[in-house]
Structure formats: C-alpha cells, structure tokens
Amino acid sequence: AVYQSIDELPLMASAKEAYDFIIVGGGGAGATLAGRLSENPKFSVLLIEAGADNEGREDLMMPSKNLEVQADTSYIWNWWTVPLSGVNNRSIEYKSGHVLGGGTSINGMVYTRGADNDYDLWGKVSKDSKTWSWKGLAPYIKKHEKWVQPPGERNISGQYDPRVHGYKGPVGVSLPWSVPIEFDARALKNAEIQDEFDFNPDPNSGKPIGVTWTQFTIGAGERTSSATSYLGPDVRKRPNLAILVNTYAKRVLPTPGPTLGFRKNIRTVELVRRNGEGPSTTVTAKKEVILTAGAIGSAKLLLDSGIGDKTELEKVGVKSVANIHDVGKGLTDHFTASIMWTANGTDAVINATESLDLWRKERIGPYSEPTGPRHQILWSRIPDNSPVLKDYADPSAGPNSPHFEITLSGGGSSIFSFVVLLTPYSRGSVTINSTDPLAPPLIDLGFLTHPFDRAALIEGIRQTKRFYSGLAWDGYVKEFLGPDPDADPSPEGQEVFWNAIKADVNSFFHPCGTAAISPKGSGVGKGEGVVDSELKVKTVTGLRVADAAVIPYVPTAHTQAAVYTLAERAADLIKEAWK
Numbered sequence: 059a060v061y062q063s064i065d066e067l068p069l070m071a072s073a074k075e076a077y078d079f080i081i082v083g084g085g086g087a088g089a090t091l092a093g094r095l096s097e098n099p100k101f102s103v104l105l106i107e108a109g110a111d112n113e114g115r116e117d118l119m120m121p122s123k124n125l126e127v128q129a130d131t132s133y134i135w136n137w138w139t140v141p142l143s144g145v146n147n148r149s150i151e152y153k154s155g156h157v158l159g160g161g162t163s164i165n166g167m168v169y170t171r172g173a174d175n176d177y178d179l180w181g182k183v184s185k186d187s188k189t190w191s192w193k194g195l196a197p198y199i200k201k202h203e204k205w206v207q208p209p210g211e212r213n214i215s216g217q218y219d220p221r222v223h224g225y226k227g228p229v230g231v232s233l234p235w236s237v238p239i240e241f242d243a244r245a246l247k248n249a250e251i252q253d254e255f256d257f258n259p260d261p262n263s264g265k266p267i268g269v270t271w272t273q274f275t276i277g278a279g280e281r282t283s284s285a286t287s288y289l290g291p292d293v294r295k296r297p298n299l300a301i302l303v304n305t306y307a308k309r310v311l312p313t314p315g316p317t318l319g320f321r322k323n324i325r326t327v328e329l330v331r332r333n334g335e336g337p338s339t340t341v342t343a344k345k346e347v348i349l350t351a352g353a354i355g356s357a358k359l360l361l362d363s364g365i366g367d368k369t370e371l372e373k374v375g376v377k378s379v380a381n382i383h384d385v386g387k388g389l390t391d392h393f394t395a396s397i398m399w400t401a402n403g404t405d406a407v408i409n410a411t412e413s414l415d416l417w418r419k420e421r422i423g424p425y426s427e428p429t430g431p432r433h434q435i436l437w438s439r440i441p442d443n444s445p446v447l448k449d450y451a452d453p454s455a456g457p458n459s460p461h462f463e464i465t466l467s468g469g470g471s472s473i474f475s476f477v478v479l480l481t482p483y484s485r486g487s488v489t490i491n492s493t494d495p496l497a498p499p500l501i502d503l504g505f506l507t508h509p510f511d512r513a514a515l516i517e518g519i520r521q522t523k524r525f526y527s528g529l530a531w532d533g534y535v536k537e538f539l540g541p542d543p544d545a546d547p548s549p550e551g552q553e554v555f556w557n558a559i560k561a562d563v564n565s566f567f568h569p570c571g572t573a574a575i576s577p578k579g580s581g582v583g584k585g586e587g588v589v590d591s592e593l594k595v596k597t598v599t600g601l602r603v604a605d606a607a608v609i610p611y612v613p614t615a616h617t618q619a620a621v622y623t624l625a626e627r628a629a630d631l632i633k634e635a636w637k
C-alpha cells in the first residue's frame with residue numbers, strides 16, 4: 059500500500075522492526091528494487107520517498123510535458139550548484155526528481171544504454187567482471203525493457219535492431235510517434251556519403267557510434283518511469299510492500315545489537331515529514347537498509363550520518379561513524395554546450411487543443427512524444443589523429459565508447475545541437491556544511507576544470523560543423539550561428555568564444571560516482587571507493603548503496619538504462635544473499 063505520511067504507516071510502534079528491507083529513495087533504482095524484492099512474499103519491504111506519489115498526475119504521464127515537469131518545484135529538489143569555477147563561477151540549477159520514480163518520472167526519457175566498454179570498466183574497477191560487465195549484465199539489460207511499437211502508424215523497420223531489445227520487462231521503450239521528416243532523411247544521407255560518419259541502426263547494441271534514431275522510455279504513448287513500471291497497481295497491493303511518500307530520511311544510524319566484529323551495524327533510518335515539521339522517528343530493518351536516494355541524495359545521506367571523510371565531517375561538526383574518504387567525491391556528470399544554424403526547413407505548427415484531445419483519447423499525436431531534441435543522435439569519437447588524444451590520455455572506456463553525443467534536431471528555420479562531452483576528466487563533489495540533514499547539499503560539478511574537457515569540447519563543435527557541412531545538407535543548412543571556436547583565433551576572439559560557452563554550459567543531469575564501487579577487501583582511503591562489488595558500504599554492516607552513486611565513471615549515455623540495469627542486478631544480489 060501507499061502511505062502519504064509517517065503518521066499513516068500502520069501500527070507505527072510495531073512497524074519499527076517490521077520490515078526486512080528498508081529502501082531509502084523511490085527513484086530509478088529504489089522503485090526497481092522495491093518492486094523486485096517484494097516479489098518474494100517472504101520479504102517485507104518498506105520504500106521511503108521524500109516526494110509525492112506519481113499516481114494520477116497527467117503531467118507525469120504525458121511525454122510532451124517533460125520540460126514543464128522539470129520546471130515544477132513540486133517535482134524537483136530545489137538544488138543549486140556552488141559557483142562553478144570552470145564556467146565563470148556560475149551556479150546552475152541542479153535538477154533532480156523529487157517524486158515517486160525520481161528522475162525517471164521527470165526526465166527527458168531518452169533511452170540509451172551506453173557502450174559495452176563502459177560496463178566492462180565497472181568490472182575492472184570492482185575486480186568483479188563476472189557480475190559487472192556488459193556480458194555479466196546482459197540478462198539485466200534486457201530484463202527491465204519492454205520494447206513496443208510507437209503509437210500511430212510509424213514504420214520502424216530498419217530504424218532499430220530487434221535483436222538487442224528486451225520484450226518482457228516492465229519499462230516500455232519505443233521510437234517516438236512522429237514519422238521521419240526531411241531533416242532526418244538528410245541526416246541519414248549525410249551519414250551515408252560522408253566518410254567520417256556512419257548510420258548505426260541501433261544505439262543500444264553496446265556499440266553506439268554513428269547516427270542513430272533516438273529511443274525513449276515511452277510505452278503506448280505514455281511516459282514509463284520506475285514507478286509506473288515497477289510499482290504498478292498489482293505491486294502496490296502486495297501485503298509485504300509499504301510505500302511511504304512525503305517522508306524524508308535524515309540519517310542512517312548505528313543499530314544496537316549483535317555486530318560482526320568491530321563493524322557498526324547500520325540498519326536504522328531516522329525519518330521526518332518532508333517539510334521537516336513534527337517529530338523525527340526511527341525504523342529499523344531486520345535485514346538491510348538500501349540507499350537509493352540518487353548520486354546526490356545517497357552521498358548526502360551518508361555524510362549527514364557521519365559516513366565519509368572523518369576530518370572533513372568533524373570540521374562541519376558531524377560525528378564520525380565510519381571513516382570512508384571517497385563519500386561524495388568523484389562526482390561526474392555530462393555537460394552540454396549548445397550551437398545553432400539557420401536552416402531552410404518549415405516549422406511545423408502544433409495545434410495544442412487537437413493534440414491534447416488526441417493524446418487524451420488515443421495516446422497518440424505530438425503530445426505522445428517529448429518536447430525537445432527527438433530525432434536522431436550522432437555518437438562520435440575524437441579522431442585518433444587529433445592532437446587532443448596526443449596531449450591527453452584517452453579517458454574513454456574503450457573504442458566503442460563515444461566521446462561525444464551530438465543531438466541532431468531541426469526541421470524548421472533553425473538547427474540546434476547539444477554537444478555533450480561524454481567522457482569528462484573533470485570531477486566534482488557533494489559535500490555538506492551543516493549538521494542539519496534538511497540543509498541542501500553543496501554540489502560542485504567541476505565542469506570544464508580539466509584542460510582535456512576544454513580541448514575536447516572544441517573538437518566536438520568542429521565535428522558538428524563538419525557534419526552539417528556535408529553535401530546532403532546543400533540548400534538546407536544556411537548559416538552557423540556559433541559559438542564558433544574558429545571565428546577568431548586571436549586571444550580576444552577566443553575569450554569571446556569561451557565566455558559564450560561558459561555562459562551557456564549546462565548539465566544533462568547524469569550525476570554518478572559519489573559512492574563508487576570498488577574491489578572487495580580494498581581500503582577506505584583516497585580513490586579506494588565506498589562500496590564493495592556487492593554494493594555493501596565498506597567497514598559497516600547492514601547497509602548498501604544501489605543507485606547511480608556507485609557507478610564509477612559516467613556511462614557514455616543518458617543514465618537511466620544503466621541505473622535500471624544496476625538495480626535489477628542489485629535485486630538479484632540481495633535476493634541471493636538472503637535466500
């Protein structure tokens with residue numbers, strides 16, 4: 059059942075130790091884990107989410123509302139980054155889902171898994187390639203997915219590879235409703251005739267490089283989130299699953315009772331109403347607490363609980379519970395720069411009333427797909443002979459991992475591309491500066507602080523310029539509006555270019571790496587990670603982290619597919635451990 063506040067949780071007194079598993083954070087990973095663990099009727103599961111229930115909210119179901127829900131402060135955390143030194147000390151609004159389903163309830167729905175090399179790197183980092191590798195994870199990559207036809211008449215033959223998809227999972231994935239337009243045909247033609255670029259029939263085969271059609275987590279014209287797919291009506295009826303919304307987990311606490319040697323047993327969670335009002339209360343898991351509050355939220359929760367670098371925490375006044383240096387360190391995210399051209403297309407006009415009617419009646423039409431780039435994506439690498447790869451060691455996980463995502467979006471009088479560096483060297487951090495768990499985290503994304511990232515971005519913009527200068531665009535693409543790194547090579551000209559970039563750089567909101575996975579038995583010092591290869595927090599017992607925080611390097615993709623995969627894998631690890 060779903061409980062709207064702590065006070066509603068039945069028999070609160072006896073509920074205190076009633077649950078085998080307490081999952082903190084009902085986002086991409088948390089909802090997946092709650093759904094999977096409660097499949098076993100012998101396990102009792104409590105899922106705690108700070109935001110509201112997703113049920114019955116049309117704006118969360120209608121794909122075209124993506125940008126609106128990302129701007130709605132009832133669905134996102136009110137987080138801002140610290141002034142970012144690499145982008146002229148701008149603070150960026152750091153969007154993150156604050157509703158059941160977390161990011162998956164409000165995100166752009168782009169469905170990309172990334173490269174096989176990305177997942178193999180998790181295996182190398184954790185020294186457990188059997189569990190954490192493209193091959194090891196293959197069943198879980200397919201397990202979460204339910205590939206479906208897009209709503210409407212679009213003929214998708216040749217626009218995806220049926221062999222690489224899952225058909226039996228809960229998360230609906232499809233190509234969008236709209237049929238290809240002239241812009242798309244020219245992009246394909248260009249990939250055909252330009253040597254540098256190729257068409258790739260499916261970005262999700264583990265080898266994403268090329269021009270690909272964009273797939274979305276949209277099933278039958280509606281957004282699918284971890285909440286709609288793993289916490290559907292039948293799951294909500296399970297007697298062994300309690301979903302507690304509007305409730306904030308302040309800390310995890312050491313739990314009295316038997317311990318494993320000197321290890322502290324962390325199975326208790328301190329809760330308060332989301333608005334911070336009313337008394338705090340505690341619940342204790344019989345088996346484990348699993349943190350899935352997201353890469354920012356889980357790191358913050360650990361730090362607020364005294365799990366992190368002892369010296370830094372004591373400076374803030376937080377008593378150390380476990381001295382693990384890397385908590386909150388290693389934050390990696392994708393930054394975007396946007397560039398534009400004028401073009402000769404004709405802008406399509408969407409009739410709002412008709413579209414709404416169509417979507418409400420049949421779940422088709424323009425409102426059945428996201429607002430924003432939704433045509434194709436060019437995934438590309440820095441050419442091997444580029445000076446950038448001579449000056450810096452290649453940060454990518456391997457030859458199948460693209461360095462760039464370049465969104466291809468046009469059709470009207472302008473062409474717009476996000477150039478996204480998928481393999482940044484720059485890293486940031488999540489820290490706290492208060493003993494109050496309700497205070498916001500300090501988020502430093504580290505964008506553009508490494509010289510590789512700046513050099514690579516120029517390379518990415520040049521590559522996009524080459525793409526749009528191909529013969530297939532003759533008579534269609536008009537003028538490049540920049541920002542253009544080649545417009546003026548003088549120091550003043552370069553300053554103008556960089557100022558334009560720095561004023562615009564934003565995030566794709568793919569934070570990872572703040573509680574990174576590491577080998578079993580490894581230490582707790584700098585660069586040694588936070589969880590072991592079974593996702594257990596080092597040096598304590600009873601506590602795991604199982605969300606984007608543990609992913610050591612941000613995948614060369616939008617991150618929800620990796621999170622679903624990770625959470626599916628984690629669910630089986632946990633089921634196995636307690637069978």
Ligand SMILES: Cc1cc2nc3c(=O)[nH]c(=O)nc-3n(C[C@H](O)[C@H](O)[C@H](O)COP(=O)(O)OP(=O)(O)OC[C@H]3O[C@@H](n4cnc5c(N)ncnc54)[C@H](O)[C@@H]3O)c2cc1C
Pocket residue numbers: 082083084085086087088106107108109128153154155156157158159160161162164165166167168169170305306307308350351352353355356359566567568569605606607616617618619621
């Ligand atoms: C604006 C935006 C657009 C995006 N677009 C895409 C896209 O198009 N494609 C894609 O693949 N990925 C996209 N992503 C990223 C994707 O949504 C995330 O990678 C994914 O949701 C991460 O899953 P998670 O479980 O790690 O964290 P989340 O999904 O963020 O879940 C964490 C949950 O924990 C809750 N929580 C946090 N702290 C507490 C606490 N103390 N107590 C209780 N609950 C707490 C949060 O409210 C949230 O529900 C986007 C993200 C954002 C924010």
